[in-house]
Amino acid sequence: MSDSTERSTIDVAIWISLGAVFLYTVGWSYAHHFFGHFNFIGLTHLGIPSEYHLMDGFRVLKDYLLRFLVGGFVLTGLMILGWRSRMVWLRWVSLPLLIPAFMLAYSLGEISADHNFRQHSDANFNRYPWMRVWITLDTKSDPNLANLAKDLAKGHYRLLLQSETSLFLIKPRKGPRIPTVQVPLRQVKAMRRLPVNPGRE
Structure with a gap:
C-alpha cells in the first residue's frame, strides 16, 4: 500500500469517526433537552440505550438539514484545508475548529428538542x-399516594417512556413543566395501554 493510499484510508477513518461522534452529540443533546422539560434527573436515570441517540441525531439533522449543511460545509472545508496542508503547524491550528463544530451539534439538538416539545405540548x-x-403499594396511610393511585387507575396519565425497570408517565397540562411520575415495574400490579387514534383525542 502506497503512502498516499494509506494516508487517504486514515483520513477517511478519522472523518467517519468524527461524523459518528458528531451525530451522537446531536442526538444526546436532543434527548437531554427534550426530557429536561420534564421532572427527570439525567438521561442515565431514564435508561435510554446509547444507540437511540444516534437515531435522534439523524432525526435532528433531517429537520435542520440546511443549517447543518452550511455550518458543516464551512467548518469541514476549513479543517480539510488545514489538515491537507504541508505545514504541520497549520494542521494543529485547524483542530480547534472541532469546538465550534460540536457547539453547533449541541445547539441543533437543543433547538430541535424545544421545538418538538412545544408541538407535543400544543x-x-x-x-x-x-x-x-x-399499583401494589399500600395507599391507606398517605392521602397523596391514594389520590395518585386513583388517577393512575383511571388512566389520567400518558406513557412517556418505559425502561427495563420503570414506567415514566406524564399528566399533560399547559405550562413549562409537566407533572411526571416514575412507577417502578415491581410495584405495578397490572397496566393497560389505551389505544391512540391519530387526529382525535
Missing part, C-alpha cells in the same frame, strides 16, 4: 398513549 401529547396502571 397537541396535548396526543401521540403518547393513555395508561391505566394499578
Whole structure:
C-alpha cells in the first residue's frame, strides 16, 4: 500500500469517526433537552440505550438539514484545508475548529428538542398513549399516594417512556413543566395501554 493510499484510508477513518461522534452529540443533546422539560434527573436515570441517540441525531439533522449543511460545509472545508496542508503547524491550528463544530451539534439538538416539545405540548401529547396502571403499594396511610393511585387507575396519565425497570408517565397540562411520575415495574400490579387514534383525542 502506497503512502498516499494509506494516508487517504486514515483520513477517511478519522472523518467517519468524527461524523459518528458528531451525530451522537446531536442526538444526546436532543434527548437531554427534550426530557429536561420534564421532572427527570439525567438521561442515565431514564435508561435510554446509547444507540437511540444516534437515531435522534439523524432525526435532528433531517429537520435542520440546511443549517447543518452550511455550518458543516464551512467548518469541514476549513479543517480539510488545514489538515491537507504541508505545514504541520497549520494542521494543529485547524483542530480547534472541532469546538465550534460540536457547539453547533449541541445547539441543533437543543433547538430541535424545544421545538418538538412545544408541538407535543400544543397537541396535548396526543401521540403518547393513555395508561391505566394499578399499583401494589399500600395507599391507606398517605392521602397523596391514594389520590395518585386513583388517577393512575383511571388512566389520567400518558406513557412517556418505559425502561427495563420503570414506567415514566406524564399528566399533560399547559405550562413549562409537566407533572411526571416514575412507577417502578415491581410495584405495578397490572397496566393497560389505551389505544391512540391519530387526529382525535
